[in-house]
Amino acid sequence: xxxxxxxxxxxxxAAIEAIRSLDSSGEIILVGDDPYGFYSRPGLAYFLTxxxxxxxxxxxxxxxxxxxNFRYLTARVTRILRKDRSVELENQPAVAYDRLLVxxxxxxxxxxxxxxDLEGVLKLDHMSDAKHILKHAxxxxxxxxxxxxxxxxxxxxxxxxxxxxVHYLLRGDRYWSNVLDEQESRIxxxxxxxxxxxxxxxAEVIEIAGRGGRVSGVRLLNGQTLxxxxxxxxxxxxxxLDLAKQAGLAxxxxxxxxxxxxxxxxxxxxxxxxxxxxxPLSGRSVLDSLWTPARQQGQTAGLNMAGRxxxxxxxxxxxxxxxxxxxxxxxxxxxxxxxxDLVGIARGDSExxxxxxxxxxxxxxxxxxRLRLLVGEQTLLGAIVMGDQKLSFxxxxxxxxxxxxxxIRERLLxxxxxxxxxxxxxxxxxxxxxxxxxx
Amino acid sequence: xTFFGLFRRDxxxxxxxxxxxxxxxxxxxxxxxxxxYNCPIGIDVRSHAWRGEPVRHSQCLTCGECVMRCPRGVLxxxxxxxxxxxxx
Numbered sequence: 001x002x003x004x005x006x007x008x009x010x011x012x013x014a015a016i017e018a019i020r021s022l023d024s025s026g027e028i029i030l031v032g033d034d035p036y037g038f039y040s041r042p043g044l045a046y047f048l049t050x051x052x053x054x055x056x057x058x059x060x061x062x063x064x065x066x067x068x069n070f071r072y073l074t075a076r077v078t079r080i081l082r083k084d085r086s087v088e089l090e091n092q093p094a095v096a097y098d099r100l101l102v103x104x105x106x107x108x109x110x111x112x113x114x115x116x117d118l119e120g121v122l123k124l125d126h127m128s129d130a131k132h133i134l135k136h137a138x139x140x141x142x143x144x145x146x147x148x149x150x151x152x153x154x155x156x157x158x159x160x161x162x163x164x165x166v167h168y169l170l171r172g173d174r175y176w177s178n179v180l181d182e183q184e185s186r187i188x189x190x191x192x193x194x195x196x197x198x199x200x201x202x203a204e205v206i207e208i209a210g211r212g213g214r215v216s217g218v219r220l221l222n223g224q225t226l227x228x229x230x231x232x233x234x235x236x237x238x239x240x241l242d243l244a245k246q247a248g249l250a251x252x253x254x255x256x257x258x259x260x261x262x263x264x265x266x267x268x269x270x271x272x273x274x275x276x277x278x279x280p281l282s283g284r285s286v287l288d289s290l291w292t293p294a295r296q297q298g299q300t301a302g303l304n305m306a307g308r309x310x311x312x313x314x315x316x317x318x319x320x321x322x323x324x325x326x327x328x329x330x331x332x333x334x335x336x337x338x339x340x341d342l343v344g345i346a347r348g349d350s351e352x353x354x355x356x357x358x359x360x361x362x363x364x365x366x367x368x369x370r371l372r373l374l375v376g377e378q379t380l381l382g383a384i385v386m387g388d389q390k391l392s393f394x395x396x397x398x399x400x401x402x403x404x405x406x407x408i409r410e411r412l413l414x415x416x417x418x419x420x421x422x423x424x425x426x427x428x429x430x431x432x433x434x435x436x437x438x439x
Numbered sequence: 440x441t442f443f444g445l446f447r448r449d450x451x452x453x454x455x456x457x458x459x460x461x462x463x464x465x466x467x468x469x470x471x472x473x474x475x476y477n478c479p480i481g482i483d484v485r486s487h488a489w490r491g492e493p494v495r496h497s498q499c500l501t502c503g504e505c506v507m508r509c510p511r512g513v514l515x516x517x518x519x520x521x522x523x524x525x526x527x
Binding site: 043064 | 486
């Protein structure tokens with residue numbers, strides 16, 4: 001059996017491990033166009049802030065790779081030739097496949113305004129972008145950051161960490177409005193201001209001005225102009241669909257795959273940010289841009305490619321991130337609607353977070369320690385935990401396990417309920433009962 | 440809290456550290472490597488997190504550096520079976 005995997009992200013690596021767990025002799029070829037190979041994409045944020053060295057971002061050493069026994073080609077795939085069952089490479093001979101995995105991820109939606117091609121206009125997709133940002137941050141004095149979601153804040157924080165003066169522009173009224181509620185957005189905004197970031201609401205860049213080919217300022221929709229040396233943007237990401245489109249695979253906003261991660265061509269699979277995976281529980285096909293689902297999808301695709309039929313069951317989406325230095329866990333369904341600052345999905349985001357929940361909200365805490373629960377008829381549907389993370393582990397288990405919360409539901413929804421204490425007691429009681437049953 | 444209480448709290452902390460091991464939750468981990476980068480002994484904590492295995496390493500000091508530095512709360516201390524009866 002000959003396996004070809006396109007894309008050197010976590011989905012591709014997890015697929016290789018899964019294939020090798022079932023098939024020790026089949027030939028595996030990994031093709032990728034990122035010259036840096038496999039590294040932690042979410043870890044780029046910590047590289048930007050200076051918390052770690054770029055060399056620390058690579059989870060696999062040469063020995064680990066050798067053990068998996070695959071061939072790695074740094075090349076751009078130009079076409080998938082379904083009739084020949086091969087992939088065409090730029091400047092290299094084509095490679096044949098029996099089973100193909102497309103795990104090429106997503107990329108930043110480009111900023112389409114005049115001047116976007118000037119030197120000093122920055123995005124954060126790859127390692128090369130992060131290095132480019134750092135090179136500029138050492139020289140830049142003032143930066144403008146545009147966009148919503150997690151990546152925009154990573155840009156803000158990364159630039160601030162290097163002493164760059166930052167203006168953060170939001171088209172909407174508040175930060176990340178389709179996931180966070182108003183109070184949560186304000187907490188983040190206040191912390192950004194305390195860190196020296198200047199916030200501009202309802203501010204939209206319509207033109208980037210340049211001098212000598214470099215960014216010198218921006219013009220806003222309201223007529224205002226702001227001088228700057230750098231402009232960094234993160235207005236959303238889009239699955240990389242060119243190859244799949246050319247190959248005639250079934251698409252929606254991502255490559256459509258069934259619960260076995262199989263496309264409409266039974267020999268071609270897709271996983272990770274590029275895949276729009278069918279969820280048998282909800283009956284919907286959704287995009288995720290999170291590391292853990294990408295890993296799980298890659299693993300499931302690998303098992304299926306090697307002949308073990310395995311369904312991908314989407315767990316309630318779950319992400320932990322640091323927003324303006326505040327650890328924030330987002331579980332299940334928490335938000336709604338659109339965000340003017342994002343075109344499509346944000347990095348580290350799941351569409352499931354924004355499915356309109358039929359639920360009530362219980363919340364507690366002020367400023368840095370805040371907890372918001374989405375309470376369904378019998379289960380917890382979602383939670384946001386900001387600051388103190390003691391409850392994030394129990395909540396993850398209660399939500400993903402769809403635990404019946406009938407014993408505490410009424411108390412949770414009572415006015416001024418001590419939500420955190422009620423959940424903590426409920427969890428502790430369940431745990432002690434579980435332990436007692438074991439003995 | 441009394442002086443004695445403070446002392447006892449400190450003793451408890453040492454007992455937990457001495458009898459504990461670092462346990463990862465792989466669902467939270469994005470393999471950024473801050474844990475491995477900050478380990479004073481050079482243990483590859485990240486690879487344990489990928490496999491979802493506790494850091495059972497003879498040289499682990501249970502100093503807590505990786506637990507504290509992880510930006511995503513992947514790592515926590517758990518008491519090992521070996522010392523669970525509290526002989527220490």
